[in-house]
Amino acid sequence: MPNRPPDSFTYTYSKIVDTILTPVKITQEFDPLLPLIDTVSKMDLSQLRQDENEFWGAWDTCATGTHISQRVVDALSLEISGFKYVNPAVGESVIKPTYDVSVYLPNNVCFQNVEVTLWDFDVDESEDILVGMDIISKGDFALTNQEGKTKFSFRLPSCTSIDFVLERKKELGNPGRNAPCPCGSNKKYKRCCGL
Numbered sequence: 001m002p003n004r005p006p007d008s009f010t011y012t013y014s015k016i017v018d019t020i021l022t023p024v025k026i027t028q029e030f031d032p033l034l035p036l037i038d039t040v041s042k043m044d045l046s047q048l049r050q051d052e053n054e055f056w057g058a059w060d061t062c063a064t065g066t067h068i069s070q071r072v073v074d075a076l077s078l079e080i081s082g083f084k085y086v087n088p089a090v091g092e093s094v095i096k097p098t099y100d101v102s103v104y105l106p107n108n109v110c111f112q113n114v115e116v117t118l119w120d121f122d123v124d125e126s127e128d129i130l131v132g133m134d135i136i137s138k139g140d141f142a143l144t145n146q147e148g149k150t151k152f153s154f155r156l157p158s159c160t161s162i163d164f165v166l167e168r169k170k171e172l173g174n175p176g177r178n179a180p181c182p183c184g185s186n187k188k189y190k191r192c193c194g195l
Helices: 070-076 164-172
Strands: 007-012 021-027 054-059 082-086 094-105 109-118 127-131 140-146 149-156
Touching (some): 021 127, 070 127
Parallel strands (some): 054 127
Antiparallel strands (some): 021 094, 082 094, 094 109
8 A cells, every 4th residue: 555645734924923823623532524624825824714623723842742721621621631740931840631632733634642731821812722842743844934934834744854954065065175165155164164
């Protein structure tokens, strides 16, 4: 049987942004018949209609796990599956309830049986989910800021390694150590990009 192609999505924001927000659907249990989020690569996120199980998720590489707000718990009548210690960025560890859910990201990217933790969000009220490294680390996460626009792309599963240093070395070729550096710094290659 051939390998299934990876699931992926891309958002292009109209400016450089400091928070990556995407729509996220949450359900108590996996339901293969639930319509997934329909998206295109360029869209105005403020135009997106929210339904009863669709929320805004902020992507956070500093968060070990995924967290949800009380608003998500209440809207979906989620049932507590357990408790665990959570270490906030500042302060002491706290015990928080956990919930077993399925997480639907745009364009058919789905995670089943994810343990999420209730969290008190002190950020923008429109953010109800903090997508953490438990999800981010399963795929390829790319963020670029070119021409005054942020572009965010995610792919599941991980398919390739991104290495900007290796790309730069391939662009520069293989100059001699004492040759001028091709980057234009007026230094010898060995004292510049050849380090």
